[in-house]
Amino acid sequence: MMNNIMVYEFDTLTGNSVGIKGADGVHLIPNRVYQWLEDRCLRAAEKGDAVWLRLAQRRGCRVVQVTSFVGVIRAPDGYQIEVLPKVGKAIGGGYSEARELLVEMLSCLGGFRHIQTDSAKLLARRMPLLEVFISEFLCAVEHVVKRGLRSDYREQQDNLFALRGKLQMAAHLRQNLCRRDRFITEFDEFSPNRPENRLLHAALRCALAWTASQANQQLARELCFVFADIPTSDGPDTDFGRVCLDRGMAHYDAALAWTRLILQGESPLTGSGDHRAPSLLFPMETVFEAFVAKHLARQLRSGCTLRAQARQFSLVRHQGQNWFLLKPDVLVQDSGDNRLVLDTKWKLIDSLNANRSGKYELDQGDFYQLYAYGQNYLDGQGDVVLIYPKTDAFAQALPVFEFPKSAALRLWVLPFCLRDKRLLLPSCGSLDACFKPQSPAD
Numbered sequence: 343m344m345n346n347i348m349v350y351e352f353d354t355l356t357g358n359s360v361g362i363k364g365a366d367g368v369h370l371i372p373n374r375v376y377q378w379l380e381d382r383c384l385r386a387a388e389k390g391d392a393v394w395l396r397l398a399q400r401r402g403c404r405v406v407q408v409t410s411f412v413g414v415i416r417a418p419d420g421y422q423i424e425v426l427p428k429v430g431k432a433i434g435g436g437y438s439e440a441r442e443l444l445v446e447m448l449s450c451l452g453g454f455r456h457i458q459t460d461s462a463k464l465l466a467r468r469m470p471l472l473e474v475f476i477s478e479f480l481c482a483v484e485h486v487v488k489r490g491l492r493s494d495y496r497e498q499q500d501n502l503f504a505l506r507g508k509l510q511m512a513a514h515l516r517q518n519l520c521r522r523d524r525f526i527t528e529f530d531e532f533s534p535n536r537p538e539n540r541l542l543h544a545a546l547r548c549a550l551a552w553t554a555s556q557a558n559q560q561l562a563r564e565l566c567f568v569f570a571d572i573p574t575s576d577g578p579d580t581d582f583g584r585v586c587l588d589r590g591m592a593h594y595d596a597a598l599a600w601t602r603l604i605l606q607g608e609s610p611l612t613g614s615g616d617h618r619a620p621s622l623l624f625p626m627e628t629v630f631e632a633f634v635a636k637h638l639a640r641q642l643r644s645g646c647t648l649r650a651q652a653r654q655f656s657l658v659r660h661q662g663q664n665w666f667l668l669k670p671d672v673l674v675q676d677s678g679d680n681r682l683v684l685d686t687k688w689k690l691i692d693s694l695n696a697n698r699s700g701k702y703e704l705d706q707g708d709f710y711q712l713y714a715y716g717q718n719y720l721d722g723q724g725d726v727v728l729i730y731p732k733t734d735a736f737a738q739a740l741p742v743f744e745f746p747k748s749a750a751l752r753l754w755v756l757p758f759c760l761r762d763k764r765l766l767l768p769s770c771g772s773l774d775a776c777f778k779p780q781s782p783a784d
Contacts, residue, residue, distance in 0.1 A: 346422035346470050347371060348437045350430060351412060351626060354398060354405040355379060355423070368400055375417045379406045394623055410688060412444055413623040414472045416552070424471045427626060429690065429731050429760065441471055443760060448624065450632040452599070473555045475622055479600035480549065480561045483542055487568050489593040494536040535572050537581035538594055543569040544578065545601040578605040630688040631671045634729055637763040638672060638684075641777050646681065649673045655718040670715045674776050682776050683715045684727040691755070692735045702740060702755070704728075709743070709753065716751045723750040725773060732757035732766065739768040 349355070353367045357376030371379075383397050383406055398407040408415075408425050415423040427447075430440025469477075513526045546569060550562040575581045582602065587594055603622050631650075639648045652673040656664035674682035691703045712726040720726070730736060736757050743753040754773070757766045767773050767780060 345420060346424065346472075348424045348426060348441075349408060350426055350440070351410050351428040352407060353425075354400055354407045356400075356403065356405045358403070368405065371423070372421060374419065375421045375423075376406065378417050379415075380404075410626045411623040412626050412629070414470075414475065415623065416472065420552075422470060422472050425623070426471075429733065441474075444471075444629075445474060447629050447633045447760075450636040451624065451629055452632070469555065472622070473553060473558060475600070475603075476549045476553045476558050476562075477555070479545065479597070479604065480558060480565065482597035482600055483546060483565050484561065486542065486593055486597050487565065491534045491539055491568075491572075492536065492591055492594075493534045537575070537584040538587075538591070538598065539569065539572045540575040541578060541581050541585070541601050541605060542597055543572050544574040545604045547574055548604050575605070582606075627686075627688045630731070631686045633760075633763075634684075634686050634758055634765070635672055638765055641764060642674065643776060643778055646674055646676050646776050649675060652719070657714060657718075668715055668718055670719065673719065676776070680719045680724075682725055682727065682773070683712070683719050684729055685712060685715070686729045686758075689730055690733055690735070691730050693737070693740060694735060702736075704755065712753055713745060713748075713751070716745075716753075717748070720751065722748050725752050725754060727754045727756055727773075729756055729758050729765065732759045738766060742768070742770075742772070 347369055349369050350367070353369060355369050355371050355376060357371060357373035379395060380397065383395050386393070386395065387397075394409055394411040396407050396409060398405050408423075412425045412427055415425065417423075424437075424441070426437055426440040427444055430436060430443065508527060517524075517526060543566070546562055546566050550559065550566065553559055553562065585598065587598075635648065635650045642648060650672055651669055653667050653669050655668045657666035657668055659665070670683045671686045672684040673680060674684070685708070687705075687708060689703070689705075692700070693702060695702055708728055712728060716722060716724065716726040738757065740755040743755070745751050745753070752772070754768060756768070758764070759766060765777075767777055
């Protein structure tokens with residue numbers, strides 16, 4: 343029996359196919375796994391925390407729907423649900439290409455910039471996503487081992503045969519009154535038993551228990567042997583609070599980023615307050631934003647710089663305080679002056695649906711948001727841009743949008759090609775002041 347399933351964002355899961363067999367985007371999973379997911383939904387809803395999963399109905403039957411969080415959901419019995427980017431449906435290539443794309447996009451996200459993209463994409467063609475993640479984690483730990491495990495001084499107290507450090511007189515007299523060959527002392531010992539190494543060892547044990555890949559199992563065992571003299575972390579949350587990546591420990595970054603996901607069993611969702619998602623899940627909006635920001639910088643003209651998540655202005659002031667911070671995803675500057683405001687949206691739009699009711703599937707709220715950015719960051723003059731993933735239904739820039747009351751402010755809706763890693767500019771050349779010229783083939 344298969345122990346994993348692949349789905350796209352916003353697909354639905356059910357434990358009973360009666361009544362909805364053959365419905366588009368509905369996947370049958372073991373009933374025990376469905377019950378676990380439904381329980382998670384209900385618990386999250388009680389806490390107002392239902393972000394990554396939600397209850398829904400299809401043809402009158404109750405189902406669980408995944409949302410815009412991608413990665414791996416791992417049930418307690420080991421059953422895995424791979425949630426892949428929905429753009430895989432639109433650009434072709436199916437689950438395999440969607441998985442490769444996700445691995446490449448994750449390499450642009452914060453602590454995962456160290457992903458060995460080429461090797462990970464190669465693994466993604468033939469291995470479940472969880473195995474790819476475990477392989478990347480093991481490679482990161484192997485890198486730490488090759489660079490050397492860091493030790494630190496730990497304060498210890500022991501009853502020794504020789505005086506070492508500071509004699510603890512009260513305890514010594516209590517316990518060693520008749521033992522002249524013993525000394526209760528307090529001393530510092532230089533040891534690899536520090537929080538970072540304990541966390542890595544604990545994560546290695548988890549990875550060894552999770553993986554079904556022979557190559558991953560072998561490497562995990564070899565690495566566990568290296569950590570054999572270091573205890574596993576008894577309290578990961580406490581040890582994470584004690585992590586101190588001081589001088590000479592930059593090589594721990596990637597391994598600890600994976601360790602946090604593996605050990606805590608939950609990943610913080612960027613931009614969602616205290617919401618947390620189970621297993622190895624990532625918010626696709628954030629992943630897309632990081633991917634665009636990384637590759638967009640290569641298209642800028644000399645002298646232009648890219649600034650991510652600018653926060654210079656707020657929407658209003660109230661009683662001397664700034665309310666509703668305006669944070670565009672990308673701000674392009676030239677000699678310190680704001681030139682262009684861009685915001686990414688992980689949504690599939692349709693350039694053929696241009697009628698008044700369809701409006702290309704665009705969201706009115708996004709236009710309000712970009713208008714506010716333009717008024718504050720550009721003083722109401724210049725260009726603001728909405729960026730969506732390129733698909734067959736949206737392969738070139740839409741005609742410019744104009745604001746009747748702000749004639750000097752223009753809004754562009756542009757596609758970003760995930761395969762070529764570049765933004766497709768309007769052919770009229772209106773944005774050429776910020777971007778390098780594109781070849782005729784583009």
